[in-house]
Amino acid sequence: MASRIPINLAAHPVERVRAARRIVSIAAATLLVITAAHGALYAWVSWEPAEELGAVGPAVAPEQIAAWRVEVDRLAAVADVQRARAAANAVGVGNELVGWRTIPWRSIFADLEEVLPRRVRLEVVAPSLAPGGGIEVQMTASADDTGPLQDLMLALEAHPAFAEVWPQREDSGVDEFMRLTLRARYVPRESIP
Numbered sequence: 001m002a003s004r005i006p007i008n009l010a011a012h013p014v015e016r017v018r019a020a021r022r023i024v025s026i027a028a029a030t031l032l033v034i035t036a037a038h039g040a041l042y043a044w045v046s047w048e049p050a051e052e053l054g055a056v057g058p059a060v061a062p063e064q065i066a067a068w069r070v071e072v073d074r075l076a077a078v079a080d081v082q083r084a085r086a087a088a089n090a091v092g093v094g095n096e097l098v099g100w101r102t103i104p105w106r107s108i109f110a111d112l113e114e115v116l117p118r119r120v121r122l123e124v125v126a127p128s129l130a131p132g133g134g135i136e137v138q139m140t141a142s143a144d145d146t147g148p149l150q151d152l153m154l155a156l157e158a159h160p161a162f163a164e165v166w167p168q169r170e171d172s173g174v175d176e177f178m179r180l181t182l183r184a185r186y187v188p189r190e191s192i193p
Contacts, residue, residue, distance in 0.1 A: 103127045103135060104188045111162070111186075112139075115155035119148040123179070127186065135186040138168070142177040146170070149180040156184055163187050 108127055116122065124140040143149050149170070156162045168181040 107188055108137060108186060111159060115152065115159050117148045117151045117155065119143050120152050130185065136183055137186050138183045140179055140181045142179045144177065146178050149178060153182065161187055
């Protein structure tokens with residue numbers, strides 16, 4: 001059951017209620033006018049003229065348009081060159097990976113085992129594909145003195161699998177071993193006549 005709140009009209013005269021209704025209606029009418037004004041402003045801003053904009057604004061000379069097209073073509077060509085360079089770099093990395101698979105590791109180590117003197121230890125063996133083709137092996141050998149390292153150089157030069165041998169550097173380490181870094185062009189066994 002709905003309860004009613006008793007209102008004493010003597011304490012709350014009807015005139016006050018009418019004044020409140022009048023204030024609310026004026027506020028609602030004002031809000032309606034403001035909303036209509038916003039709608040009209042939005043419609044005016046979003047309206048596009050029927051005439052062509054090219055006829056209204058300044059015309060661009062055909063020479064300028066041609067110059068802009070040449071510049072756009074030049075920039076597109078530069079972008080194509082950069083993409084081509086990136087693709088060439090990616091292909092180079094792929095070729096290097098394929099090259100690592102084609103290096104005859106077993107035959108390199110077998111040939112090095114044949115020529116390695118007893119008192120020489122190989123610390124680094126790094127084969128790589130030479131720019132002109134073929135395989136180059138860079139290695140670092142260590143020994144107690146320079147005699148066994150010279151024997152290694154002579155043995156590499158005498159072996160048919162190592163076509164050219166170039167000493168790169170020789171130094172003595174903190175551990176009192178002599179080290180020789182050299183580079184040799186390697187000819188795989190199946191290529192030897």
